Amino acid sequence: MVGQDYKKGESEAGLDYGWRFQGKPVLLPEDRSAIVDGSSHLMQMALTEMSKEYFSVERCLQCGMCTEACPNTMLNTNSRFSPRKFIQELRLGLIDFSGEDLWFCTNCGSCVSVCPYEIPFIDVMKDLRNLVIEQGAGYLPQSLKSAISSCRRYQNPWMEDPNKRADWSKTLNILTLKKDNTDGVLLFVGCLPSYDERGKKIAKAATLLLDKAGINFDFLGEKEVCCGDGILRSGDYRTFEKLKKINTESFEKRGIKKVYTISPHCFDVMKNHYFEKNEDKFLVAPFILLLYEMLTEGRLKINKPINKIVTFHDPCFLSKHNHIVSEPREILKSLPGIELREMEHHSVKSICCGGGGGGIWLDRKKGERLTEIRLEETLSTKADILVTACPLCLSMLEDTVKNDNRFEPIEVMDICELVLEGI
Amino acid sequence: MRVLVLGGGITGLKTAFTLSEFDIETIIVEKSSEIGGKVKRYDKIFPDFRSGKNLVKNLIASARNSPNITVLENSTVTNVAKNNRSYTASLSDGKIIEVDAIILTCGFEVFDATRQPEYGYSVYPNVITSMELESFLNPEGPTKGKLLRPSDGKVAKRIAIIFCVGSRNMKIGNPYCSRICCSYSTKQAIEIKENDEEAMVTCFYMDIRTYGRGFEEMYQYAQEIGVKYIRGRVSECSVLPDGNIQVRAENTLLGKPVQGVFDLVSLSVGMMPCVDAEELAGIFGIERGKDGFFLSKDDDLFPHDTSKEGVFLAGSITGLKPIRDCFLDAMSVSGRVVSYLTDLYKNR
Structure with a gap:
């Protein structure tokens, strides 16, 4: 009957769009x-x-x-x-x-x-x-090929030594970092903040914030491997499964209850792909939500005013994929001396930096980079600082700022670094 | 023999009139304060551009003058009880009437364009719906037939018509085609162009479904007099400082993005089941499809029957129909009801 069966089979397999062919495989002429x-x-x-x-x-x-x-x-x-x-x-x-x-x-x-x-x-x-x-059905860009083979061999996309993964934390003296903490809170750092010189600053800022707020936490250190988001989205399912297995096993071994990830990419892939549906072994959330909690609960006190005009670049995996748009803005507005100006495209309509889906490993020519659109919008807001909440966005945006004189006045910062400046 | 017709739009009026010719007494129960339905507001109807108002005026006059037809306005059915072979219906004004059969001709409701916020309806004054455009084009309407921008009252010269607003969209739960929007929008485009030769009308469509007799010819005529059709669904409307509306879409036939600035944007809204559909389905104990419209017993063999004996459906309550199809439906449901009543009284 009319209008009755347009989504046939919905109940059986969650979402089955095969209403026209009723699930039969289609042979192509x-x-x-x-x-x-x-x-x-x-x-x-x-x-x-x-x-x-x-x-x-x-x-x-x-x-x-x-x-x-x-x-x-x-x-x-x-x-x-x-x-x-x-x-x-x-x-x-x-x-x-x-x-x-x-x-x-x-x-x-x-x-x-x-x-x-x-x-x-x-x-x-x-x-x-x-x-x-x-x-092997077609063309695979060379830089992506090497990122994938690096993930297979070294469990990170940058050909770095897995034993040096926790080097960034060695100079820090974090009191709340406890190997056998009873709270079960884990900070998942991710590859870029572990190895990249600029990224390490985000990791340090995040851990210092946790220390200042007095939150007991743990991190996997050398045992951590890439979350596999870029690999999964580039289509390498087998390597992704391997990485996923290593990470979930370490989570279980340590009795982790909550995982906070610095990168929204790690958050999205863990939320949607690490466990089968209906199996809530632990809570996964992006670090920005913890930061929001720490600030609203008063565990972090902002003392120094930061007199700057800022604008916020929404990472796609926070805004469009997970609808987290108000929390980062609340954080920025709560900082004394900060003036938040919105770009033309913001919140769920924000424009991608180009780093997702394996894009961070690809080289795009000047004039074809998505970051350029983003930075031009930043220029028109006349903001001093472009704040973001994703290491990939930060890396992509800062690369373009460095290589193009037009964008010289813009400073790119992670939200953790900005909050830390006020303490 | 007495029949209750619920809904005093064109289908209800025509049904009552046809039944009265068979000497069957009908009671029209109309929710609003005046019978005539939506068509009485239309100056011209497609495809022959005759006056909808006159059409309804004649129907209303014959309903009021016929001794067989009783019109009850400002009232609805609140409860229905079946006793052996007849029905007892309680009305909202306290009346209780006994009838042999009930025909539901409750029609449809226009889609609420604010549910698609990307087009900015009710935010930007120069984005209007097709129903508002219809009243602008009416010589007896608020602007005396002139197309004036709501923001500053200037004459609109560049007009965009966006098709499929609230239809063919799974995200808002309306995957069906509303069937009549392509045709009425084309009719409106022709009217604008014929009233003002300098006006530029651009239609953004996905597929043109002018399926009825004379509909396709109307579409061709529109193109001949210079209405532009661009194949692409508009993703967003934004307002410029002077009140103009900027529209972005992809011209999918050329594979190129298009951007246009317009004085006025009209959203060709689709149709939804009538607002009290859920309540009515509960009162009468009949089923609705997933699209919200009512289901008949068999779409092909018994298009007017429902799962309840003696309750019949006609008009847009079973899915959108153009005006002429509603008339046809009214006459065919009358035939079905007459045969049902004859059967009923023969066996008594």
């Missing part, structure tokens, strides 16, 4: 996959495997809202990447795996947030990349 490098069976296999995603792709209206929302179309290069076109090519089996198109998406989630038919474009992208990485 031969000519559909003719252009995929003679490896037509790969396309077919891939599409059958991604049945959920595939069916939802089939119902795309081709309305173009995703392309309009995609930050890539805001570049002057004029829409080299169009999610709408990508879906159309995908369902005709015409995707050019040998081109760069597959690696343009930064998984920021703008397209998903506007799509009227709720097509999980990011999952589709993930599965297609998996095809390239695990089956």
